[in-house]
Amino acid sequence: QVQLQESGPGLVKASETLSLTCTVSGGSIRSYYWSWIRQPPGKGLEWIGYLYYSGSTNYNPSLKSRVTISVDTSKNQFSLKLTSVTAADTAVYYCARIKNVLFDYWGQGTLVTVSS
């Protein structure tokens, strides 16, 4: 059974960089696409971006200038960096596996609050 677990600071100061890591267990990170999705409190889901285990990426145009997603296959992890954060970036951040264009496995999510 594949499991995903997000980790990283729950509080980030405005204008700084949000950094999260997703650790994949129960399966290899190879041969799949992996994604980050976020959900502001009480609101809907927003796709942030995805990467292939080889390192190729695709980002939401609305966030592209501030987002980097990277992979560490030796640790079975992939990471998210979001620069110049504001209060609008406060959200629960999920990592997920993509299989056949579908998000089939999700992490439990981690709340990141941007403070002023």
Add this chain to the structure above:
Amino acid sequence: EIVLTQSPGTLSLSPGERATLSCRASQTVSSSDLAWYQQKPGQAPRLLIYGASSRATGIPDRFSGSGSGTDFTLTISRLEPEDFAVYYCQQYGSSPPYTFGQGTKLEIK
């Protein structure tokens, strides 16, 4: 960008009743690229339906999906207490590749 609009925003029904949730796309969406997810409070979304009408592994047959083009529907034939949740439609397309509807909250009447 393809915008997905879900209706109603909130649906109030009783257990045993039938629920019909709508997802309308701003442009034609291939049926193979339309999915539905269920999200319960404090949990991650769970894949319910893919390809507009195929149930994901382990999803009860009271859940069904239909539609094509720009209009898609999720139907729950007889509501169970555990079905009260928020439901999102999602499409896979070009730029951006993934968009979600704003969600329909299914609440107990």
